[in-house]
Amino acid sequence: DFNERCAQCSEVNWGLTDGGRFYCRSCHNVTERTREVVNTDFISNTRIQTISKGLRKQEKPDGGCEWYVCEGFQLVLKKQAEALEALGVCPQMKDEILCNFWRRYLQKSKQAYCNRPAGETVKALSVCDSSTDVESEPERPSLLHLSLSESEGDLQTDCSFASSTSRVSESTSVCSGSVDGSLYLMKNQREKLRMTMPMTLSFCYMALLWLREPMTLSDLLRFVVEGHIPYLNVFQHFPEKMKLCGLDLKIFCVESWPVYEEVYNKMLELAAFLDLPRFPDITDSCFLHPDMLCMKYLMEANLPDELHNWTCRVVKKICIGEADFLTLVPGNKSTRNVKYDVLAAAVIVVVLKLLFLLDDHYEWLLSDFAEESNKNNKEGGPYFAFKKWYKVIKCSLDVEQKKLDEERAKYLWRCEKPLFYSAKKKSKVLKRRQMVVSLQDQFGKLSGSVQPAEKPKPSSFQLSWSEENTDGSCFHGHSLKGILQEKCGLLTAMNPAYWLCTVKLCTEKLCGHLAHYREVDFPQSYHFVLRLFSFLLRIQPSYIHDEVCVIEHKLFNKKLCKKSKYNTRLRK
Amino acid sequence: SSHEHKLNFKKSKEVCLSYIQDAMLQKQWKRAAEFLTFYVESLEKDFSTQYMGPSETIWRIGTEILCHHSYSSMKEFNSFTEQMKTLGVKRYLKVCLEHAFHLLCNGLIDEAYQNLSLAESWRFGEQTAIQDKEMKLIQAYRGLLDYYSWSKQKTILLEHGQDGFEDLSVEQEMHSYFRKAAVNLKEIIKIPGVWDLFVKCYVDLLEFYGDHNEARQVLNEYAYNSKFPANPNAHVYLYQFLKRHGESKKSLVSALKILHDIVPSHELMIDFNTMLQKSKKRKKRRLGLEVIFAALDYAGWKENVKAWSCLARQVKQIVISEKPLDWIKQEWNSRKDWWPAFHFSRYLAKRNWQENESLSYEKALVAGILLGKDCKYFKYVSHQGCKAQVKRFRILKKFVNKHNPVYLRISG
Numbered sequence: 002d003f004n005e006r007c008a009q010c011s012e013v014n015w016g017l018t019d020g021g022r023f024y025c026r027s028c029h030n031v032t033e034r035t036r037e038v039v040n041t042d043f044i045s046n047t048r049i050q051t052i053s054k055g056l057r058k059q060e061k062p063d064g065g066c067e068w069y070v071c072e073g074f075q076l077v078l079k080k081q082a083e084a085l086e087a088l089g090v091c092p093q094m095k096d097e098i099l100c101n102f103w104r105r106y107l108q109k110s111k112q113a114y115c116n117r118p119a120g121e122t123v124k125a126l127s128v129c130d131s132s133t134d135v136e137s138e139p140e141r142p143s144l145l146h147l148s149l150s151e152s153e154g155d156l157q158t159d160c161s162f163a164s165s166t167s168r169v170s171e172s173t174s175v176c177s178g179s180v181d182g183s184l185y186l187m188k189n190q191r192e193k194l195r196m197t198m199p200m201t202l203s204f205c206y207m208a209l210l211w212l213r214e215p216m217t218l219s220d221l222l223r224f225v226v227e228g229h230i231p232y233l234n235v236f237q238h239f240p241e242k243m244k245l246c247g248l249d250l251k252i253f254c255v256e257s258w259p260v261y262e263e264v265y266n267k268m269l270e271l272a273a274f275l276d277l278p279r280f281p282d283i284t285d286s287c288f289l290h291p292d293m294l295c296m297k298y299l300m301e302a303n304l305p306d307e308l309h310n311w312t313c314r315v316v317k318k319i320c321i322g323e324a325d326f327l328t329l330v331p332g333n334k335s336t337r338n339v340k341y342d343v344l345a346a347a348v349i350v351v352v353l354k355l356l357f358l359l360d361d362h363y364e365w366l367l368s369d370f371a372e373e374s375n376k377n378n379k380e381g382g383p384y385f386a387f388k389k390w391y392k393v394i395k396c397s398l399d400v401e402q403k404k405l406d407e408e409r410a411k412y413l414w415r416c417e418k419p420l421f422y423s424a425k426k427k428s429k430v431l432k433r434r435q436m437v438v439s440l441q442d443q444f445g446k447l448s449g450s451v452q453p454a455e456k457p458k459p460s461s462f463q464l465s466w467s468e469e470n471t472d473g474s475c476f477h478g479h480s481l482k483g484i485l486q487e488k489c490g491l492l493t494a495m496n497p498a499y500w501l502c503t504v505k506l507c508t509e510k511l512c513g514h515l516a517h518y519r520e521v522d523f524p525q526s527y528h529f530v531l532r533l534f535s536f537l538l539r540i541q542p543s544y545i546h547d548e549v550c551v552i553e554h555k556l557f558n559k560k561l562c563k564k565s566k567y568n569t570r571l572r573k
Numbered sequence: 574s575s576h577e578h579k580l581n582f583k584k585s586k587e588v589c590l591s592y593i594q595d596a597m598l599q600k601q602w603k604r605a606a607e608f609l610t611f612y613v614e615s616l617e618k619d620f621s622t623q624y625m626g627p628s629e630t631i632w633r634i635g636t637e638i639l640c641h642h643s644y645s646s647m648k649e650f651n652s653f654t655e656q657m658k659t660l661g662v663k664r665y666l667k668v669c670l671e672h673a674f675h676l677l678c679n680g681l682i683d684e685a686y687q688n689l690s691l692a693e694s695w696r697f698g699e700q701t702a703i704q705d706k707e708m709k710l711i712q713a714y715r716g717l718l719d720y721y722s723w724s725k726q727k728t729i730l731l732e733h734g735q736d737g738f739e740d741l742s743v744e745q746e747m748h749s750y751f752r753k754a755a756v757n758l759k760e761i762i763k764i765p766g767v768w769d770l771f772v773k774c775y776v777d778l779l780e781f782y783g784d785h786n787e788a789r790q791v792l793n794e795y796a797y798n799s800k801f802p803a804n805p806n807a808h809v810y811l812y813q814f815l816k817r818h819g820e821s822k823k824s825l826v827s828a829l830k831i832l833h834d835i836v837p838s839h840e841l842m843i844d845f846n847t848m849l850q851k852s853k854k855r856k857k858r859r860l861g862l863e864v865i866f867a868a869l870d871y872a873g874w875k876e877n878v879k880a881w882s883c884l885a886r887q888v889k890q891i892v893i894s895e896k897p898l899d900w901i902k903q904e905w906n907s908r909k910d911w912w913p914a915f916h917f918s919r920y921l922a923k924r925n926w927q928e929n930e931s932l933s934y935e936k937a938l939v940a941g942i943l944l945g946k947d948c949k950y951f952k953y954v955s956h957q958g959c960k961a962q963v964k965r966f967r968i969l970k971k972f973v974n975k976h977n978p979v980y981l982r983i984s985g
Contacts, residue, residue: 256581256582256583257579257580257581257582258579258580258581260579406588407592409580409585409588410585410588410589410591410592410608410611411589411608411611412580412585412611413611413614414582414585414614415614415617419617430617433616433617434617436616436656436659436660437613437614437616437617439656440609440610440613440616440631440635440653440656441610441613441614443649443652443653444606444607444609444610444613444635444638445606445607445610446644447602447603447606447638447639447642447644447645448603448604448606448607448610449603449606449607449644
């Protein structure tokens with residue numbers, strides 16, 4: 002704390018101005034000394050702090066302050082991390098991993114934390130606490146390596162960067178509330194990987210992946226869409242002083258939901274850009290491992306537990322359960338990057354094809370046999386009948402899909418804090434908002450329904466089935482006996498045939514896909530199964546189909562190499 | 574079904590709109606209102622460059638819902654419509670006009686009048702000129718309401734007159750409404766269009782004040798000016814006016830001739846035929862036959878006794894005088910392939926006889942002449958008629974039998 006005597010009145014009675022300077026409470030003398038304390042508004046505000054020393058102007062007449070675009074994103078990330086923590090993600094994600102990734106990003110993209118001519122040496126940022134529980138997880142590479150080897154601290158930011166903005170800021174302050182809004186959009190930031198709103202989710206996912214948290218990318222995106230993680234209208238949480246207008250809107254306002262592919266690919270780009278080392282290994286005790294995820298999805302899809310043996314067998318056979326295959330190595334273009342959720346879903350689809358063929362014929366035949374057996378044999382567990390499962394799932398799926406479609410139609414994109422491009426438009430925007438609220442009120446009364454006050458609680462499972470249901474709608478405990486046979490001591494499927502989704506994989510580089518899925522080209526049962534997982538993961542069926550093709554090609558690799566003439570139906 | 578996983582603002586609102594439309598088509602007003610609640614935020618311009626233009630949609634949908642929803646009131650409707658007026662200046666007058674219509678439909682005439690007056694005084698730069706058409710309509714409807722007030726005053730005045738009262742103030746008011754109404758009505762009917770109601774009211778005003786010339790001119794313009802769309806009613810109004818004022822047959826006939834050309838099935842065709850049959854001129858009588866045959870080509874006339882009796886009378890006359898049979902032959906030529914099944918089937922014979930004896934009588938006469946005494950229709954009806962010992966049917970039978978050779982000459 003500051004204990005010097007005041008130059009004017011010799012009292013020791015200090016307070017802090019909004020700008021962070023000490024002033025004497027007795028005589029109101031303002032000093033040049035500032036308080037070097039971490040502002041709780043930002044994860045790390047050393048940058049802001051030093052800006053306030055010299056470069057930052059006095060507060061603007063409208064009560065706003067100067068702020069940079071990256072500060073905005075920093076806030077967004079903080080909010081998202083807090084939300085994730087509330088969902089049960091470990092606090093390390095926010096306090097260490099994410100913030101370090103972010104700092105590294107700022108450094109690499111030369112927005113902060115980098116060498117400047119007038120730099121002073123700084124204390125190296127201490128990164129990990131000793132609070133990590135090292136026993137349960139294999140050794141993580143030390144994050145100290147991530148810390149900044151360059152100087153940091155008394156950041157008057159990259160001088161050249163700052164001075165250029167201050168030159169421009171006079172003319173561009175009209176076009177954006179942030180100082181560098183227009184610059185941000187103008188500059189060709191390709192090499193520097195310009196930050197965008199979808200990219201915040203890439204950051205989050207990257208951090209989750211580093212920590213091997215039990216949340217897949219599809220889970221994350223679903224939570225975003227359901228409103229549990231700030232994304233849409235996140236600028237509402239910006240402090241009053243950070244005024245958004247003009248081009249800021251282009252940067253911070255989203256008009257569409259994040260797309261899986263986009264977020265995923267950006268994450269890979271980001272990991273490479275940040276020069277991250279190999280991520281912590283995904284082993285078979287991790288949630289993201291196909292064995293685990295398959296179990297979860299089997300439960301959610303109301304399929305028999307016994308199928309899990311089969312998914313594990315497939316995983317083992319094609320070696321996709323190995324840490325080397327599953328673990329992300331940034332920048333390594335030769336390995337195909339793994340989408341854990343899609344992979345697990347695809348494995349299940351392949352297993353269903355192995356056991357039930359899914360040619361719109363055989364699976365119904367098997368069902369009939371199973372149901373016959375069930376009639377005659379009341380003891381012991383029931384045999385799994387595809388037909389019955391199909392009916393139950395279709396019913397639920399249709400209901401849920403209908404609900405989802407209606408929810409999508411009812412999305413509210415605007416929030417109470419209206420935004421406007423310029424001060425001129427402000428009054429018009431506010432009037433419109435008023436009218437919209439009034440119309441919502443008027444017709445809301447006529448709709449007769451009470452608006453649900455709370456969001457539904459986030460849950461990892463969208464469909465749940467309980468064995469306590471007496472209507473027999475839960476299939477977890479059903480047995481696969483009816484469709485298996487023993488051969489040479491091994492359990493194999495009675496189904497002797499298999500059809501490949503595609504004989505030849507496309508070149509991803511040319512058309513962006515490995516296969517092209519058209520509903521009409523495939524059996525309806527197959528489409529149904531794809532549709533189920535497409536709903537659960539909130540992605541297009543074609544993504545899962547692509548993955549299924551890849552797995553099949555690995556599984557039947559030898560037979561494919563033989564280049565047999567009749568290559569659509571193979572004997573196993 | 575394809576589930577679009579990439580959802581953006583525009584698509585989301587499109588989907589919402591389709592839900593609204595579905596609900597409206599199924600008359601589920603609560604559900605429509607519910608989804609409209611989520612749709613209205615499309616008024617807040619999004620940040621993309623694509624313009625969605627939802628304000629007109631919202632106005633129309635909202636109006637529909639408020640009209641049909643059981644819990645909505647006039648007050649709510651008014652408040653909603655006022656908001657819609659502020660939404661788009663390009664649509665301002667249109668909304669005002671529709672608002673006025675709605676008020677009128679709900680019997681709120683005074684409010685409608687106020688609305689129209691207010692709208693009339695609206696000025697907004699070049700928009701005023703652009704929305705000139707709507708402005709004229711607003712003035713016209715206000716004029717119409719003025720006519721309505723005039724009419725009320727007139728009724729009061731006449732009543733008082735009967736009672737022996739002299740009411741100067743009522744008379745003055747009446748005249749002032751007349752002036753206001755006349756000015757506006759006159760303006761709108763200058764513009765080519767369909768203005769039946771306005772024309773009728775304006776003519777009524779003119780007639781009351783004795784300005785028959787102006788009235789005739791207006792009606793002529795309305796009927797004969799080629800710039801105006803072909804409108805059968807225009808000719809009807811003109812005919813009725815001419816008839817009221819005892820104009821010559823010639824002018825009446827020429828008015829109705831055009832009507833016959835445009836709408837051969839018009840109900841005035843009976844009057845027309847009656848008029849023409851009586852004429853001394855051959856051409857006119859010939860036309861009369863043509864007119865009545867043409868009218869009976871239409872299903873709506875199938876059971877019209879009067880029409881059939883006109884035709885029967887004329888045919889009978891021609892047959893008796895034995896000239897000019899050619900006329901019948903000409904008219905029958907194009908009809909002999911389908912009139913038998915259309916008018917003279919055995920089924921119709923039975924039905925007509927059961928339901929309407931006079932109809933069957935007239936028709937039987939025509940059938941007997943055109944198709945001969947052996948045709949199904951005539952045979953059945955005349956047999957039934959004679960069996961029932963109705964005198965005229967016996968006479969009919971004799972008549973047709975006597976003139977059967979005529980049939981042979983017609984059909985040959």
